[in-house]
Amino acid sequence: xxxxxxxxxxxxxxxxxxxxxxxxxxxxxxxxxxxxxxxxxxxxxxxxxxxxxxxxxxxxxxxxxxxxxxxxxxxxxxxxxxxxxxxxxxxxxxxxxxxxxxxxxxxxxxxxxxxxxxxxxxxxxxxxxxxxxxxxxxxxxxxxxxxxxxxxxxxxxxxxxxxxxxxxxxxxxxxxxxxxxxxxxxxxxxxxxxxxxxxxxxxxxxxxxxxxxxxxxxxxxxxxxxxxxxxxxxxxxxxxxxxxxxxxxxxxxxxxxxxxxxxxxxxxxxxxxxxxxxxxxxxxxxxxxxxxxxxxxxxxxxxxxxxxxxxxxxxxxxxxxxxxxxxxxxxxxxxxxxxxxxxxxxxxxxxxxxxxxxxxxxxxxxxxxxxxxxxxxxxxxxxxxxxxxxxxxxxxxxxxxxxxxxxxxxxxxxxxxxxxxxxxxxxxxxxxxxxxxxxxxxxxxxxxxxxxxxxxxxx
Numbered sequence: 001x002x003x004x005x006x007x008x009x010x011x012x013x014x015x016x017x018x019x020x021x022x023x024x025x026x027x028x029x030x031x032x033x034x035x036x037x038x039x040x041x042x043x044x045x046x047x048x049x050x051x052x053x054x055x056x057x058x059x060x061x062x063x064x065x066x067x068x069x070x071x072x073x074x075x076x077x078x079x080x081x082x083x084x085x086x087x088x089x090x091x092x093x094x095x096x097x098x099x100x101x102x103x104x105x106x107x108x109x110x111x112x113x114x115x116x117x118x119x120x121x122x123x124x125x126x127x128x129x130x131x132x133x134x135x136x137x138x139x140x141x142x143x144x145x146x147x148x149x150x151x152x153x154x155x156x157x158x159x160x161x162x163x164x165x166x167x168x169x170x171x172x173x174x175x176x177x178x179x180x181x182x183x184x185x186x187x188x189x190x191x192x193x194x195x196x197x198x199x200x201x202x203x204x205x206x207x208x209x210x211x212x213x214x215x216x217x218x219x220x221x222x223x224x225x226x227x228x229x230x231x232x233x234x235x236x237x238x239x240x241x242x243x244x245x246x247x248x249x250x251x252x253x254x255x256x257x258x259x260x261x262x263x264x265x266x267x268x269x270x271x272x273x274x275x276x277x278x279x280x281x282x283x284x285x286x287x288x289x290x291x292x293x294x295x296x297x298x299x300x301x302x303x304x305x306x307x308x309x310x311x312x313x314x315x316x317x318x319x320x321x322x323x324x325x326x327x328x329x330x331x332x333x334x335x336x337x338x339x340x341x342x343x344x345x346x347x348x349x350x351x352x353x354x355x356x357x358x359x360x361x362x363x364x365x366x367x368x369x370x371x372x373x374x375x376x377x378x379x380x381x382x383x384x385x386x387x388x389x390x391x392x393x394x395x396x397x398x399x400x401x402x403x404x405x406x407x408x409x410x411x412x413x414x415x416x417x418x419x420x421x422x423x424x425x426x427x428x429x430x431x432x433x434x435x436x437x438x439x440x441x442x443x444x445x446x447x448x449x450x451x452x453x454x455x456x457x458x459x
């Protein structure tokens with residue numbers, strides 16, 4: 001067996017560039033299934049790894065290491081599927097739609113939805129939990145009000161991403177601070193300089209877009225029909241909102257996300273049996289296979305027929321392939337060598353910040369997981385930020401603006417696959433409307449070149 005070697009800059013560029021070309025060309029032009037494309041990309045990288053002296057066992061170990069780092073996300077996939085099914089069974093989702101159509105007028109639906117998702121994710125610290133609960137409801141309401149679903153999904157993702165980025169109980173927020181060796185609240189304070197202006201811009205954009213749909217209100221008869229079909233399918237009362245309130249309360253107490261979800265599921269199961277008169281076997285089976293709605297109203301049935309562990313299998317299989325690919329690229333050093341080769345060419349502080357944000361996006365595209373991208377970015381860029389005499393929270397801020405915000409917009413990342421599985425909308429469709437996720441990093445780069453919001457260490 002040959003000794004394992006480190007890739008050169010040119011080979012790293014060819015290897016990584018090949019992955020990007022395979023996935024993007026296959027998705028956009030050839031319309032090939034994403035699973036097949038990731039498998040081809042995996043074989044492509046494995047071939048380059050063999051050229052560096054990696055044997056089959058070493059390649060397999062690298063792939064497994066990538067999966068191990070993302071196992072936390074895999075567990076969340078299962079729980080979100082179970083939570084959605086349980087909340088539909090209990091009438092929680094139906095109740096939110098039932099009350100929501102009376103409150104949310106089309107003209108304020110988009111900005112109000114953005115604020116609602118932002119507050120939910122800010123309180124809970126989880127974008128996935130927000131998208132899987134409030135997001136599902138808003139998709140149903142948006143469809144009922146005649147607002148395009150890709151637009152609604154983009155708004156939901158924008159709001160959920162804001163809270164996930166700024167919440168002190170968010171895992172990515174804490175991970176970014178830890179990776180940069182900075183204080184959590186210094187990290188959050190630093191992000192305010194770019195996040196607040198971005199949020200205001202997005203809010204204005206959604207207000208303006210929402211005005212175009214101000215005339216698309218439900219007629220009195222349509223509203224009556226929708227609420228009647230929901231009332232026939234479920235027994236609606238304020239009590240049905242309890243699972244969501246439990247989820248929110250436990251999250252505010254900083255109970256781990258998995259425990260909070262299980263607590264909410266337990267309450268929802270009890271309500272489904274007691275209030276909705278569902279049998280134990282029906283409820284527990286739906287946690288696996290999902291809820292099947294038969295209201296007779298097609299647009300309502302589409303929204304309510306979802307959830308369950310099985311609904312997350314497509315998402316999980318994509319995640320496993322992406323994490324395997326990321327583990328191999330990480331262990332073989334292709335991405336590290338590529339980024340190191342770029343770093344030596346950077347002289348300006350603003351260029352360093354732009355490179356950090358870009359590296360987060362590139363890492364997500366190659367490794368498929370924001371957690372890995374944040375850790376990887378912290379390791380690669382930490383020394384350069386010290387050499388430029390920058391505060392540590394400058395690194396943590398740019399790590400989040402690149403890795404956290406881009407992950408949901410890439411179809412083959414764990415987050416992109418998750419949103420596809422839950423909202424049934426591909427990132428390729430909703431990405432243009434997820435304004436917050438790409439305006440924030442762009443604005444951060446522009447402000448850096450203008451010299452705004454750059455903090456240097458005191459000497």
